[in-house]
Amino acid sequence: MSVYGFNEELWVRLLEAHWNSGERDVETILRGLRKFGVEEGEIIDLGCGIGRLSIRLALRGYRVLGIDLSPLCVMRAKSLARHYGVENRTKFIVGDYYNLEKHVKEQKKFHAALNFQTVSWKGKETAEKLAKLYLTLSRFMESGGLLIIQEVCRELLVKAMLEAPTILRWFKEYNGLLYLNKWSYNPKTSTLASVKRIYEESNRHYRLVAEIRRESYLPSILEYRSVLESSGWEVINVNPSVKVNMENFGDYSENPWLLYSFTLTARKR
Numbered sequence: 001m002s003v004y005g006f007n008e009e010l011w012v013r014l015l016e017a018h019w020n021s022g023e024r025d026v027e028t029i030l031r032g033l034r035k036f037g038v039e040e041g042e043i044i045d046l047g048c049g050i051g052r053l054s055i056r057l058a059l060r061g062y063r064v065l066g067i068d069l070s071p072l073c074v075m076r077a078k079s080l081a082r083h084y085g086v087e088n089r090t091k092f093i094v095g096d097y098y099n100l101e102k103h104v105k106e107q108k109k110f111h112a113a114l115n116f117q118t119v120s121w122k123g124k125e126t127a128e129k130l131a132k133l134y135l136t137l138s139r140f141m142e143s144g145g146l147l148i149i150q151e152v153c154r155e156l157l158v159k160a161m162l163e164a165p166t167i168l169r170w171f172k173e174y175n176g177l178l179y180l181n182k183w184s185y186n187p188k189t190s191t192l193a194s195v196k197r198i199y200e201e202s203n204r205h206y207r208l209v210a211e212i213r214r215e216s217y218l219p220s221i222l223e224y225r226s227v228l229e230s231s232g233w234e235v236i237n238v239n240p241s242v243k244v245n246m247e248n249f250g251d252y253s254e255n256p257w258l259l260y261s262f263t264l265t266a267r268k269r
Helices: 008-017 019-035 054-059 071-083 097-102 124-139 154-163 221-229 256-260
Strands: 042-046 063-068 090-094 110-116 141-152 169-174 177-186 191-202 205-217 233-240 261-268
Touching (some): 008 071, 008 169, 008 177, 019 054, 019 110, 019 141, 054 071, 071 090, 097 124, 124 141, 124 221, 141 221, 154 256, 221 233, 221 261
Parallel strands (some): 042 110, 063 090, 110 141
Antiparallel strands (some): 141 261, 169 177
16 A cells, blocks of 8 residues: 555654654644643544554543554554553544545544644645535534644745755655655745655665655645635634744754644634
8 A cells, every 4th residue: 555655664664753753743732722722532633644643642631533544554553552551542543534424423523633744735626625524524523623733835835945945855864764855846836846765774775665756736824724714614823833943943854844834723613
């Protein structure tokens, strides 16, 4: 099975390499939950991966349902939940969250939902899919339930490019994998093309194990707001995910997409 162009085994290895970054993201989530009164309850994590966020939230006392397309990711998430002692506060299922009604019982109600860095925009078609998803999701939410989204957008990419020009070309070593990434941005079409090359260390040499080329549309924050408001959600807070400058750019080399991401909180009307 391919996930974002990666084979499953390689994708899980990369998610494991990013495991520690979940602590920072969960602190962002917790600030939003507490600010708007969700101190406990049920959370659904759309595109949960190996449970990077779900497990940490369960450790804070929440009950979390994670859904992901990759069976291997879900298997690893269950294993990690057992390792951290939260298997009774988490449930992980294989499925496409765009078909949420097939995987969640109608009577199930959530106090909050997460959609973190899992959407690849292709223009109008994606906006329509998201509108349908968020409309369906609202049926499974408690009154006043929260949706917290973290995604990339064009405004913050342009800002980050001005303040940290090296953002479009970077590399990182993760547990024997060398990950090289090069982006190019087209401001006329608001598209971001990327070339990812991954090398594996073997006998002090690196061999190429994957090359993934992708192109995606970068929406504006206004486009996200429009999709949500058309789907029965009220946008109540929007912030850049991080404040970046050349001095702290290196702090985000593990999660470079944070440099042009926003975190948005919406409430079910």
